[in-house]
Amino acid sequence: MGVSVADLEDxxxxxxxxxxxxLVEVTFAxxxxxxxxxxxxxxxxxxxxxxxxxxxxxxxxxLDLEGFQAxxxxxxxxxxxxxxxxxxxxxxxxxxxEKVKVKTVRPVDGARTLTxxxxxxxxxDVRIATERGVTTVPYGDISSARTVFEWGGKR
Numbered sequence: 001m002g003v004s005v006a007d008l009e010d011x012x013x014x015x016x017x018x019x020x021x022x023l024v025e026v027t028f029a030x031x032x033x034x035x036x037x038x039x040x041x042x043x044x045x046x047x048x049x050x051x052x053x054x055x056x057x058x059x060x061x062x063l064d065l066e067g068f069q070a071x072x073x074x075x076x077x078x079x080x081x082x083x084x085x086x087x088x089x090x091x092x093x094x095x096x097x098e099k100v101k102v103k104t105v106r107p108v109d110g111a112r113t114l115t116x117x118x119x120x121x122x123x124x125d126v127r128i129a130t131e132r133g134v135t136t137v138p139y140g141d142i143s144s145a146r147t148v149f150e151w152g153g154k155r
Contacts, residue, residue: 015062016041024080035073040080047079082149092121095147102145109135
């Protein structure tokens with residue numbers, strides 16, 4: 001495809017920030033025979049459809065101006081929804097006290113998937129309280145992580 005996700009993030013982030021939005025995630029992958037560039041944006045209080053449409057137009061224009069030519073592709077701009085991906089230490093730090101599901105590249109305490117509550121998020125690792133106790137997971141061992149929505153909330 002010729003362009004990295006990091007390059008795409010560098011192109012998209014200034015557009016998002018100029019609109020007062022946070023760039024949550026950029027993915028560029030082949031899905032059902034077509035290439036899809038998926039941009040996930042957010043802000044406190046969430047996004048409405050007008051904001052998503054405006055962001056999509058501005059991002060598309062920026063990619064065109066920068067000469068992004070990866071052949072035919074679909075641009076999809078969305079908000080993260082209820083369950084939000086966590087990638088950077090600051091993402092974890094903002095979610096202390098929330099329930100998360102973390103997948104690791106190698107087993108941690110005998111499992112590659114941990115579900116629990118973030119107790120603490122430092123610069124190098126995150127501490128998650130699971131049914132088995134508190135587990136420390138280095139960020140480098142995390143392949144994916146997201147918040148978990150619980151219907152009915154805390155009682």
